[in-house]
Amino acid sequence: MKKQISILLLLLFCSINFYSQDTLKEIKVQSAQKSLQKSLKLTANTTLLSNKELLKAACCNLAESFETNPSIDVNFSDALTGTKQIKMLGLTSPYLMITEENIPSVRGASQAYGLSFTPGTWVESIQITKGAGSVVNGYESISGQINTELIKPIKDILFFLNAYGSSDSRFELNTHFNRKISDKWATSLFVHGNTRVLKNDMNNDGFLDNPLAKQVNILNRWQYTNAEKGWVSFVNFRYMNDKKQTGELNFDPNRDKLTTNYWGSEINTERIDISTKIGYVYPDMPFQSIGFQNAFNSHNQESYFGLNQYNIKQQSYYSNLIFNSIIDNTMHKFATGLNFTYDKYEEFVNVADYSRADNSVGAFFEYTYDNSDNFSIILGGRVDNHNRLGTFLTPRLHVRYNPWEKGVLRFSAGRGKRSANIFAENQQLFGSSRNFEILNSGGKIYGLNPEIALNYGLSFSQGFKLFNRSGDVGFDFYKTDFQNQVIVDLYQSPQKVLFYNLNRKSFANSLQVEFNYELAKHFNLRTAYKYYDIQTDYLSGNQERPLQAKHRFFGNLGYETQLTEKEKQWKFDYTLNWLGKQKLPNTISNSMIESFPEYSPSFSVMNMQVTRVFSSTFEVYLGGENIGNYKQQKAILGSDNPFGTTFDTSIIYAPIFGQMYYAGLRFKIK
Amino acid sequence: MKNLILAAVVFLAGFSMQAQEKSNKNSKYVIEVNGNCEMCQSRIQKAAYSVSGVKSATWSIETHQLNLILNEEKATLLTVKTAIAKAGYDTDEVKSTVESYDNLPGCCQYERK
Numbered sequence: 001m002k003k004q005i006s007i008l009l010l011l012l013f014c015s016i017n018f019y020s021q022d023t024l025k026e027i028k029v030q031s032a033q034k035s036l037q038k039s040l041k042l043t044a045n046t047t048l049l050s051n052k053e054l055l056k057a058a059c060c061n062l063a064e065s066f067e068t069n070p071s072i073d074v075n076f077s078d079a080l081t082g083t084k085q086i087k088m089l090g091l092t093s094p095y096l097m098i099t100e101e102n103i104p105s106v107r108g109a110s111q112a113y114g115l116s117f118t119p120g121t122w123v124e125s126i127q128i129t130k131g132a133g134s135v136v137n138g139y140e141s142i143s144g145q146i147n148t149e150l151i152k153p154i155k156d157i158l159f160f161l162n163a164y165g166s167s168d169s170r171f172e173l174n175t176h177f178n179r180k181i182s183d184k185w186a187t188s189l190f191v192h193g194n195t196r197v198l199k200n201d202m203n204n205d206g207f208l209d210n211p212l213a214k215q216v217n218i219l220n221r222w223q224y225t226n227a228e229k230g231w232v233s234f235v236n237f238r239y240m241n242d243k244k245q246t247g248e249l250n251f252d253p254n255r256d257k258l259t260t261n262y263w264g265s266e267i268n269t270e271r272i273d274i275s276t277k278i279g280y281v282y283p284d285m286p287f288q289s290i291g292f293q294n295a296f297n298s299h300n301q302e303s304y305f306g307l308n309q310y311n312i313k314q315q316s317y318y319s320n321l322i323f324n325s326i327i328d329n330t331m332h333k334f335a336t337g338l339n340f341t342y343d344k345y346e347e348f349v350n351v352a353d354y355s356r357a358d359n360s361v362g363a364f365f366e367y368t369y370d371n372s373d374n375f376s377i378i379l380g381g382r383v384d385n386h387n388r389l390g391t392f393l394t395p396r397l398h399v400r401y402n403p404w405e406k407g408v409l410r411f412s413a414g415r416g417k418r419s420a421n422i423f424a425e426n427q428q429l430f431g432s433s434r435n436f437e438i439l440n441s442g443g444k445i446y447g448l449n450p451e452i453a454l455n456y457g458l459s460f461s462q463g464f465k466l467f468n469r470s471g472d473v474g475f476d477f478y479k480t481d482f483q484n485q486v487i488v489d490l491y492q493s494p495q496k497v498l499f500y501n502l503n504r505k506s507f508a509n510s511l512q513v514e515f516n517y518e519l520a521k522h523f524n525l526r527t528a529y530k531y532y533d534i535q536t537d538y539l540s541g542n543q544e545r546p547l548q549a550k551h552r553f554f555g556n557l558g559y560e561t562q563l564t565e566k567e568k569q570w571k572f573d574y575t576l577n578w579l580g581k582q583k584l585p586n587t588i589s590n591s592m593i594e595s596f597p598e599y600s601p602s603f604s605v606m607n608m609q610v611t612r613v614f615s616s617t618f619e620v621y622l623g624g625e626n627i628g629n630y631k632q633q634k635a636i637l638g639s640d641n642p643f644g645t646t647f648d649t650s651i652i653y654a655p656i657f658g659q660m661y662y663a664g665l666r667f668k669i670k
Numbered sequence: 671m672k673n674l675i676l677a678a679v680v681f682l683a684g685f686s687m688q689a690q691e692k693s694n695k696n697s698k699y700v701i702e703v704n705g706n707c708e709m710c711q712s713r714i715q716k717a718a719y720s721v722s723g724v725k726s727a728t729w730s731i732e733t734h735q736l737n738l739i740l741n742e743e744k745a746t747l748l749t750v751k752t753a754i755a756k757a758g759y760d761t762d763e764v765k766s767t768v769e770s771y772d773n774l775p776g777c778c779q780y781e782r783k
Contacts, residue, residue: 284696285739287726329719330726372719373712 040408043376043400045459049126056573063115068575070528070554071128080246080431080649082210083113089143089478089510090532094425097141100148103295109314110299111425117240119192121162121174124149131457132396132414135364135380139394142416142453153186153223159669166662169198184226192217202658205639209657211246230281238273263642267303288325305430313346333368360386374402388444406463413456419445420486422499429497431649439500449501452483471517482506490585491540504537526556544583551580569613578604582653594637594646600653603630620665629659699738704760706780717757721745
């Protein structure tokens with residue numbers, strides 16, 4: 001702790017030094033683009049992360065890009081796959097709608113690793129909406145929506161190179177190429193590769209802390225723009241191949257695959273995406289437009305975890321037609337249209353065949369009233385017909401009111417419905433000796449019923465000026481009430497995981513209090529306290545959700561020096577996350593040495609980064625993750641006997657790897 | 671499914687036909703309105719929207735330009751200008767009365783030409 005404080009003080013002093021140097025120079029007036037933008041005028045509680053914000057955490061993909069933002073909690077990866085899971089309002093990513101340019105992207109088979117399949121350098125911006133989202137993209141979102149916009153070929157720079165290397169032996173290379181073919185056509189080619197080459201075992205349990213990995217990810221996009229006639233169009237082709245190997249240090253897949261020589265696992269995923277988008281804006285009526293999106297993807301995961309084999313192939317087609325216009329005037333806008341989704345799954349858990357085909361067709365209508373001053377409301381509804389979920393309505397409501405200057409009050413409510421892909425979403429549990437048991441048999445999805453939840457939220461934010469520096473303070477409160485939920489029960493026995501329909505009550509309440517302030521010029525503080533009360537009626541009675549801290553604290557300090565005339569700059573960033581105790585799955589019936597206490601200890605994790613911008617074309621960065629070196633001491637239960645009954649790699653509440661340092665560079669040709 | 675697509679196509683085609691036929695339903699005008707602040711912006715736009723037939727009205731604080739899209743079968747540019755003048759703001763053709771100018775909130779008391 002002393003060490004942590006001294007580092008913090010050091011950072012603070014450095015910043016003050018830089019600041020005092022800075023003031024001596026000539027002041028150039030420049031409107032600073034904020035990296036996190038929260039609008040007072042948007043109806044929904046949406047935060048926009050610009051690509052500037054994404055640079056604050058240099059590594060590496062979408063899953064890791066939320067570390068400097070309090071709305072989303074990034075969890076620690078399980079001991080096996082090295083993938084970071086995210087949570088919003090205390091609910092895991094299956095309860096979020098994750099879209100890429102408004103096309104649902106992380107869903108079904110890609111739920112567990114999907115966020116790690118979008119490299120961070122491809123991203124232009126991310127919009128995070130808390131609570132019930134819009135009805136336009138579908139009915140599945142329950143606790144929020146995350147939409148990612150990728151770099152547009154028309155706005156892209158000629159060439160971009162990013163190289164990255166870290167002390168956990170992970171290397172990444174990103175190259176972007178762009179060509180403007182005519183005044184209407186432009187194309188970009190993004191090539192990403194990453195690899196982890198060395199086996200690391202910092203906690204000496206005989207198991208890799210991070211998987212060996214290899215990923216190739218290529219995206220080619222084409223953009224057509226004809227502003228005069230009002231047309232814009234995108235065509236994207238994408239190929240991704242990801243290979244991971246993990247397990248015991250001595251595990252050699254060629255020799256030991258599916259044997260009991262050593263415990264090991266391989267997860268290989270291949271993915272193809274093709275998507276198109278056509279948009280037309282009526283030239284004489286800029287408020288009226290038509291959009292038509294189509295996406296096809298094929299996702300094929302072949303994997304084994306010790307003796308457990310899990311293979312899933314999903315082929316999907318998604319189509320969305322949307323018409324935007326006004327009623328009388330632009331104070332009354334509406335969007336209406338149709339969606340169609342088709343999913344074909346070939347899913348095998350060992351020898352059990354869960355293959356199936358799902359399809360749904362739906363129509364939506366969303367009305368927006370905005371008095372162009374201090375009040376707006378979005379009222380949306382959709383009707384869907386799904387072969388397993390039936391025919392159902394999805395209503396959503398968002399209201400915004402500005403009672404006075406710089407104050408904004410928001411309310412939202414909505415319903416969401418989805419089918420839980422229990423194996424794909426919980427595949428970290430394959431890395432254990434737990435038996436998977438489904439207790440219901442009457443439902444249409446693995447014998448289980450669809451999940452249905454209502455979400456309500458209220459938020460208030462107030463901007464202020466203090467000592468001539470601006471800041472804001474606010475809170476939000478959200479409640480998710482499950483009418484039905486597929487319970488993943490880890491309390492019954494450490495040898496089992498049970499899946500069953502909710503019998504009585506399940507809810508998730510979350511409260512976030514935020515305080516943000518500009519401490520000095522270009523020196524910004526962000527803080528948030530988060531309280532989660534998530535309770536479910538399990539077979540063993542009412543319990544809090546496992547691996548969820550009730551109290552969390554988030555702090556971020558960002559400092560930038562003034563951009564010099566030669567466009568040189570220093571940037572510093574520091575993030576602190578404190579997590580209170582978390583309830584752990586029940587392992588009491590195991591022997592003392594192979595069990596966890598009821599609660600984990602509380603702890604904090606700190607990340608920091610320094611970027612040196614040498615010019616508008618070249619910059620380098622250096623950073624550390626978990627610089628306080630906090631580690632979960634016992635990560636894998638039964639690691640001495642991985643084919644025994646107490647083996648479990650899934651109970652991870654803290655980082656396993658300890659401190660990690662990285663460095664990278666960015667090179668641009670404009 | 672086929673029927674749905676057909677219905678959608680007919681629906682959309684209907685809209686675009688309508689748009690082509692009656693172009694004076696979407697006449698565009700840019701007029702200068704005297705004002706100075708954010709409060710003015712919301713008051714000017716509100717005044718423009720109060721005229722039935724005004725589809726879109728956006729006023730810029732920097733340029734003092736009001737961009738209008740107007741259905742000329744329902745309203746004329748003059749009625750819009752009159753409504754704006756009534757709210758206290760001067761345009762080229764119609765000036766507001768001393769009374770309505772004096773009724774403006776303090777921050778909106780722009781310099782009259």
